[in-house]
Amino acid sequence: MPKDIDDRFKKFGTVSFTQITKVNDFIKYLEEGKVEGTKCKKCGQIFFPPRADCFSCFSSDMEWFEVTGAGKLVTYSKLQYGPVGFEGDLPYSIALLDYGKYKVFGRLANDVPENEINIGMAMKAVVNKLPNGQLNYVFKKA
Amino acid sequence: MGKVAIIGVGQTAFVRGYPGSIRELAFDGFKDCMQDAKISVKDIDASIICSAPEYDKQRSPAGVIAEYLGLTPGPTFYVETLCSSSSTGLKLAYSLVKSGLHDVVAVIGFQKMSEITSAESQESMGRGADIQWESPFGTMMPAYYAMHAKAHMQKYGTTPEDLALIRVKAATYGQINEKAVYRKAVALEMFSDPENQMAGPVATPLRVGDCCANADGASCVIVASEEKAKVLCKKPVWILGIGSASTAVNMAGRDLFTGLTVAQEAGAQAYKMAGITAKDIDVAEVHDCFTIAEMLAYEALGFAKPGEGRDLIRSKETYKEGRIPVNVDGGLLSKGHPIGATGGSQIRTIVLQLRGEAGGMQVKNPEIGLVHNIGGVGLYGNVTILGR
Numbered sequence: 001m002p003k004d005i006d007d008r009f010k011k012f013g014t015v016s017f018t019q020i021t022k023v024n025d026f027i028k029y030l031e032e033g034k035v036e037g038t039k040c041k042k043c044g045q046i047f048f049p050p051r052a053d054c055f056s057c058f059s060s061d062m063e064w065f066e067v068t069g070a071g072k073l074v075t076y077s078k079l080q081y082g083p084v085g086f087e088g089d090l091p092y093s094i095a096l097l098d099y100g101k102y103k104v105f106g107r108l109a110n111d112v113p114e115n116e117i118n119i120g121m122a123m124k125a126v127v128n129k130l131p132n133g134q135l136n137y138v139f140k141k142a
Numbered sequence: 143m144g145k146v147a148i149i150g151v152g153q154t155a156f157v158r159g160y161p162g163s164i165r166e167l168a169f170d171g172f173k174d175c176m177q178d179a180k181i182s183v184k185d186i187d188a189s190i191i192c193s194a195p196e197y198d199k200q201r202s203p204a205g206v207i208a209e210y211l212g213l214t215p216g217p218t219f220y221v222e223t224l225c226s227s228s229s230t231g232l233k234l235a236y237s238l239v240k241s242g243l244h245d246v247v248a249v250i251g252f253q254k255m256s257e258i259t260s261a262e263s264q265e266s267m268g269r270g271a272d273i274q275w276e277s278p279f280g281t282m283m284p285a286y287y288a289m290h291a292k293a294h295m296q297k298y299g300t301t302p303e304d305l306a307l308i309r310v311k312a313a314t315y316g317q318i319n320e321k322a323v324y325r326k327a328v329a330l331e332m333f334s335d336p337e338n339q340m341a342g343p344v345a346t347p348l349r350v351g352d353c354c355a356n357a358d359g360a361s362c363v364i365v366a367s368e369e370k371a372k373v374l375c376k377k378p379v380w381i382l383g384i385g386s387a388s389t390a391v392n393m394a395g396r397d398l399f400t401g402l403t404v405a406q407e408a409g410a411q412a413y414k415m416a417g418i419t420a421k422d423i424d425v426a427e428v429h430d431c432f433t434i435a436e437m438l439a440y441e442a443l444g445f446a447k448p449g450e451g452r453d454l455i456r457s458k459e460t461y462k463e464g465r466i467p468v469n470v471d472g473g474l475l476s477k478g479h480p481i482g483a484t485g486g487s488q489i490r491t492i493v494l495q496l497r498g499e500a501g502g503m504q505v506k507n508p509e510i511g512l513v514h515n516i517g518g519v520g521l522y523g524n525v526t527i528l529g530r
Contacts, residue, residue: 013278017269049275049394075296075399077288078346079280084262086280094279096289096393103394107279119296136279 013136015085022052025064030135035125037102038062048102067104070122070142071097076108088131095139097123109138116141144368146239147378148528149246150179151490153361156323156478159256160358164198165210168252171360171483172211175248179364181374183211186364188244189218190235192227192251193482196266197258207250222482224270225431226517227251228361229485229524233384235365245370251487252360253480263356270518272392284353284432285345286393286519291434292347293399298449302347305433306333307455309340309351309475312430314461316476318502321487323357323478352433357478361486363493379493382510383418383527385411391521400449404523405442405514412512412525413444420444423466423527424508425495427488429516430473439514440468443525467505485515489526496530 007019008027026049029036037048042059048067053060076095086092093108104125108117122142129135152175154160160167168191176183189211191204200206208218223230228251235247255263271281294300313328332340333351340351371378387407390396396403413419420443428439440451445466454460460468471477471491474484492511494500513526 009274014280016278017273021274049272049392075289075293077285077292077348078343079282079285080343080345081282081284082280083277083282089280092280094276094281094285094289096399103396105276105279105392105394119292 011135014089014130014132014134016134023050026050027135029064030127030137033127035067035104035127035137036064037067039065046101048104067099067125069099070124071099071104073117073119073121073123073139074098074103075119076117097125097139107136107138109140112141146236146381147366147368147371147375148363148381148489148493149366149371149375149378150175150181150364151362151493152176152178153321153483153487153490154359155321156357156359156480156483156487158323158357160254164200164203164252164254165207167254167358167360168207168250169211171252171362172248172250175362175364179375181246181364183213185374186213186216186246186248188216188238189213189248189250190221190231191218192221192231192249192486193253194222194224194227197253197255197481199257207252211250213248223522224517225429225479225481226485226515226522226524227482228363229489229513229515229526230386230517230522232363232365232485232489232526233386233524236381236384239365239367246364246366246374249363249365249486250360251362251483251485253482254358255356255480256358260356270521275394276392282345283519284348287432287434288345288348289393290399290438294434294437295347297400298452300437300452302349303330303333304452304455305348305352305437306330308430308433308436311455311461312469312473312475315470315503316472319472319477322472322476323355324476348432348434354431354474354479357480359478359480359483359487361483361490363486363489377497379496379528379530381526382529383412383414383416385409385415385525387411387523389520391518401438401442402516402520402523404520405439405516405525408523408525409443409514412527416527416529418510418527422510423512424510425470425492425505426466426468426512426514427471427491428468428473428514430469430475431479431516433475435516436469436473443512443514462503462505470503470505471500485513485524488513488515489528492528496528
């Protein structure tokens, strides 16, 4: 691959299945400790996960916004089996937070005690560095 | 414009480790269908081949399979919508016949899942979800459906035992379906015995017994114009309604987690087209890749109100003798789920039911049947209504 290819997205998650995307700056923000989505400058449509293109007005002029504050836990599940490449992370829980104007899919932080997890509880997305050097974000109690 | 009929159905037994190649597997399903239809290969003027391609080394299997089945020089098309590929194939066959472009179209679904390991298969199926934003967290199909189960339990008070009852029902009929991969009885007590394999956790709240198995298999459905059907077939089954929908691949793009919007949307389209309502359905095949998926289907299709699916299974209303028999061939939970072949197998079951040829699984004198086939975690949905 030529040196000038921006393949930062390969750093996302335990195993990334994407290397090149127009929203590679998502990784730059993760490195700065921020989880960010995009907003269409033309019509104001908000996107999380971030998109490079707006399906509402066909504009590709986007600005980034930070996911801040708390979302509500919509649902979750704890996995006892994982796909190839994820065995070392087991067990882990995938989950969804509702921030009102958008939702965020990710993992629950491992240090949230299981008996304290309740649907509807307030949680926040926090950037997390994985043991293999990759980056993701996890949900902690807000 | 005339009606569109199904004039032949067939499938292989769904098995672990089919001893042959994909073209040979497809041939077995096609042969079973041709023996049912009692027509000549020359009567078929187009074919649609359906599967999920990531299991195969063969690129673009349609041409290879069409030639092996003797369907050249007619055109062949490859169709993929994950687990709903062959009911999507049926919709396209309907369109080709209804438009007058073709008279008789064969829809062949197949999958040889044993080409790859179970873990690789889970990973590959997980990649039917959003690979850019969700797969990097380690997602799998059971976990996505488990998130729906969790949400349903939280909102409506559905219990893990309610889901287990769906597996018990499936096994009741799987035992007598010679095409099924899992033919043993399943008792509710197995789910409360931590030593029993059925009770093993997979993705909370789903357990091993809540999940269908991978399998190899092929299915075939032959679709014909009204004119051809009347000449070629003694017991045509008519396509009365056919609906399809899609939604956001990622969970973050959705608003409903106690149901699947694609099933609601496709069901509404199919009922409207057929001019009927849920209470007119005499027998149904729904996509029970997991027990919760059958529960969600009861509610999406109007067999029960939202949150009341559990009452249907608790009162055995979805058993063969009940108000609305569902998956009385054992469903995917017993038959196994060879992705591309699954929809065709569901259609076969309903066609046999409407013809009165379902043997020990036969429901009493059904006139209208429904097939609900879902691709991915509610990414694609097809609902098809068939009548005598």
